[in-house]
Amino acid sequence: MKCLRRLLREIPLPWPALTAAVLSGALTVGANVGMLATAAYLISLAALHPPLAAVTMAVTGVRFFTLVRAGARYLERYIAHDAAFRLVSGIRVWFYARVEPRVPGGLGGIGATGLWQRAVADVETLQFFFLRVLLPPGVAVVVGVAVGLALCRVGTPFAAVFAIGFGLAGVALPLGLRSLGRGAGAAVIRTRARLRALLADSLLGLRDLAASHQQEEQLEKVRAAEQAYAAAEGRAAHVNGLGEAGGQLLAQATVLAAVLTAIPLIRAGAMDGVWLAALALAIQGAFEAALPLAQNFHFGEESAAAAGRLLEVGDGAPAVEEGRGLTEVAGNFDLVAENLCFRYPAARQWGLKNLTFSVPAGSRVAIVGASGAGKSTLAALLVRFWEYRGSIRLAGRELKDYSPAAVREVIGLVPQHIHIFNASLADNIRVAAPQAGLADVRAAAVQAGLDGVIQALPHGMDTFLGVNGHALSGGERQRLAIARVLLQRPAIVILDEPAASLDPAGERAVMDAARQALGGSTLMVITHRLTGLEDMNEILVLDAGRLAERGRYTELLARQGLFHKMWQYQRDTI
Template sequence: MDSLTRQVMLPPPTSASPAARENTDPGGHRADSGVSYSKIDPVGTFVRLLGLIAPAWQAVLGAALLGSATIASNICLMATAAFLIASAALHPPAGKLMLAIVGVRFFGITRAVCRYLERYVNHSITLGILGRLRVAFYRTLEPLIPAGLPGHHSGDLLSRAVADVATLENFYLRVLNPPLVALPVAAGVFLFLAHFGRTLALAWMGSFLAAGIIFPLGLTIVGRGVLRRQGEARAALNTALVDTVQGLADILVFDHGRQQQEYIATLDRQYLHLQGRKAGLNGLANALTSLASNLALWAVLVLAIPLVNRGQIDGVYLAMLALTAAAALEAAQPLPMLFPHLEGSLAAARRIFALSDARPAGDPAGPVPHPRDFSLRVQGLRFRYGPGEPPALDGIDFDVPSGARIAIVGPSGAGKSTLVNLLLRFWDYEEGAILLGGYDLKAYPPEELRRFIGVVAQPTHLFHATIAENLLLARPDATREEMERAAREARLHEFIQGLPRGYDTLIGEEGFKLSGGQRQRLAIARALLQNAPILILDEATTGLDAVTEREVMDSIRHLMEGRTTLVITHRLAGLEDMDKILVLDRGRVVQQGRHAELLRQEGLYRHLWQLQQEALP
């Protein structure tokens, strides 16, 4: 039963967090997932985010200088324009105004050019950082599946890969870049105003510090946790939406549609409420910056008038000083939201780094062996999915000679699929050993190991792509003729040829345009195309009708020749040709032998055979 089915069977949670929130750590991960995450403190997270930007430090410095030059050009434009208008009011000779006229044109053009270059460089840096982060996140995520992520919803992973990564653009654009731009501007304007009067510079600096430090701290207190909770609410909403889409059939079967709608509506209202609070903080930040700008203008103006009256400043500079003070506060405009964006960025980074710090099954330290043959030997194998849980496998021992055909049968929950996961190193065992070609399975890197093994599993994942693209997952360099040969052996070629676009037909998400039997046959064709020396069939013919099942099994028997084959099934029909049959029950091998031998014995195999024979029409 998947996560959505569990959610359907239980009352919807009342909070904006995922259903398993009560057993999660501060990063939103299930505490019982079996994965150890390193503790990430805010300082450590901040340093790691700086590490993402460090390779582009020259571009960052250039973007900061361009940002400062843009604001400086705007300040100079306002100051020059004010000086030009004030001077023109005195009707001087035109020649005395030429420098100011040229200055207005120059700073107007410079502002536009610098703004364009600053935006271009900033977005190039940001998109480069996000691109590297997405690739790194995927490379981290891939080896963790499925063993490292048992407690994570697919919607939560999607939110981390998309929304949380996108949130980190705020770290550079709204946390790191604004102070780098504001400091040179503040220093330049302070020195400029101090040239006319120290009190003017100190009054302006008071307004700037209010906009850059006092107001941000106040907004941090008022809106504490808003952006962090918004990220959590967004993740919970994405989780619910993805689970709903993937489990829509279960929802309809259990008549849980209205409850699911109410649950999603509750999450949506909570998310919208937090979005409203964020918008309110943004509006308050803009209002406070405008207030600081106006206070700076009036403070400089009021303090400069006595200086003009005393003749310390020429009156023509009065408007220029006031507008310079107001325009210079543009550098402080992004600063009031600096700390809230920092908090939101750190929360998103913690969610991403929590996964990137998970410990996947590692590659072997020594040289990679080459198997002498493709035999399998399992010795004293024990495995639990988590501490305190009952063993899924408890002391398994068996041998599969190279080229032999072994069937593993038993009731649901006996441990058959667990054994497949261990053979593929999706999970790593701690007790016992599995030998491939005489070498321990852990001596092979997971990627190398999986080249030796072809699998047809009961839950077949198909991508929203063409039939050909889904087949090429098994062997990307396969030709069209090889794909068609594999499809013929899986009894699928004629069906594909009857489609409007043949092998170029899109099959939809999870292959929903195909029937269950067609999906299984496509998975079998994929395994045939891979042509691996070891073949694992995990309920490979589930969903096929009796006639098609017999046809596909005929193809599979041909494929088995010369290959080490494990047939995992709960259906006992067609196992007469197996070299050996292992009967699992509660993680143990309770019987083994050939089909005829097991039927002569009193035991679980004979009992299962009789039940299946009675179920036949």
């Protein structure tokens, strides 16, 4: 619940809409109460055989309430959903604004899938926060008070009976259910996660399972997890059933109690018997507002959990403070790192430890090492996705002194995993420079070696590339990413594993295109393949976050160290 309060501090509730929804909801229930009461009164009155004129009032009343009921129901639904969607829309924008400055470093290990689940499932759950958590109590209070006041006019004892019954159904029952069901939701989530993990294992580990003939055992494990899940859910269903049954029981029992209260009063002449039927049905009708409250806490907990997950995303400070520092990098673009250290949050080991190297403007440097050696981490530090310790100097000043945006204008990165937007080829390149004209975009594409692709696409540069560019091959994606950097024209370009998805021939073609097009820029190439490194000005060999060796290709080979070992290993692999 604390999470919800925190969330609501950030996103104000649409109070006018909430009020309107509560009132129209109360009107819906109220109209039904009115209709049932007047209908009962009409029949009671008719039983006394008065002249027709005496019942016309009641007949009109019945018709009136009928129409009000339908109209009010429609209004309530519409207003409530409109308000709920507005709230959700606000949450969505708030969530994006929270995520944006923290990507990719400051998300506390939440990946794209985790973000997506939160952005869709959790945000949508909060739609029900409005409809199922906030709205029902409001309606119940208004209906309870209104019916209670009306009953006071018939007789205070009825109001008292109603207040007790309505209170039990609307307050005591939900509270009781909450304490009964405490922990049930968490148990459902826990057991479901276990079942899901086993199912995923059964599919992804099918080879390993079949090879060791463990299928029967796995089926047994799945069955056991299934039963634990069913037991946890059964408890939740049990509580839910109690709520439904209890609500009905209380509603009917209150009617019975009211009738029992009325009988002596009528016998004593303190009350006109013609009201008895109307009294009974009115009370019954009013409980329509109290019954949804049984599940109020359940939905409340769901909403709180969703809110908690949303808040989790931006709880820590951003990894790098955006929007501060010098906005321009002046001077020659020498890059010098000294005692550069970095550790991922919660990691036991250093990601990078005491790196010292320099990359003079216009030079070509390769960064090599086994997977996990820290190559991509270094790239992420250089484009200011993470904060670093030690020193990185660009054009003579500490990287931290510049605003991250200014650094990214100077240091361009072609990442290992290239995202292609579901947009046209031209727009995908133009991401790098929105003001660029079509001619510039085309020039960049041709320079990156995309001319063949453009000709092959049905609408050339205007062809939509589909979800994450599914129509493009690995090499084409690389070229597109290089075209982006060409359009951006940064002074320093980092290529992270440009060859990862390519065969040797494709690798050479992409690298040649990149080198040619980026002539004049500093080029830093991250790679685990040791081909085409002969003419690098320097090669930095990383090993578990440390700089193991540095030098030119032939020097490193002659040294017979780690680089030589990697080189041998690569030659050994087919």
